[in-house]
């Protein structure tokens with residue numbers, strides 16, 4: 585499959601250098617992720633299409649940096665279809681006629697096809713797209729080379745699901761993995777193993793903070809992230825919450841109103 589990286593031109597504290605979108609060229613030109621509708625993104629896509637019409641847009645999840653460009657793409661390419669796994673609370677924020685995907689669907693893309701893998705955790709609707717012919721996985725926000733992925737505990741994130749999604753992709757061992765942020769993944773197995781080890785260490789840090797008497801969510805965030813820049817504190821708080829909720833589901837912590845206790 586011919587794949588062209590089209591940058592989203594939307595850099596920021598949560599998007600790094602900006603989003604990657606991928607154009608799969610061929611009979612049915614297909615874009616993976618919509619980015620945010622920046623003029624430069626639309627112009628780069630226009631150029632890469634070389635006069636062909638965009639057939640469809642496949643969105644990995646409803647976070648704004650992946651989905652909010654959809655209406656812009658829909659006005660420019662009026663025949664394009666928009667597809668994602670439903671997240672009813674969020675999808676309406678982006679005014680296009682979403683067509684629903686489910687796990688296991690096979691969708692035409694470019695000159696080939698992609699299999700839909702539901703990989704929740706970072707978001708409940710998160711999917712990866714697998715090109716089985718080329719053994720290439722478009723992994724959305726499941727993996728980031730050289731960084732970790734935020735699991736937002738109060739915004740649809742679920743760490744137990746995220747770890748299960750990592751295990752599912754590790755089992756597949758795709759030859760090539762193209763993420764929505766940053767460079768291509770070097771070694772998917774090594775990165776996933778690092779992620780799992782990192783999450784275990786974080787669980788341990790949080791449990792020891794609780795045992796030392798830092799029992800509120802805010803106190804745990806301060807212990808676990810002592811030197812974090814203010815603009816990233818929100819994400820850190822979400823991540824700590826996701827760990828607390830996972831530890832609660834594991835039976836390792838108990839919640840009392842505003843405080844948490846290791847059991």
Ligand SMILES: [Zn+2]
Pocket residue numbers: 645647706707725
């Ligand atoms: Zn995301």
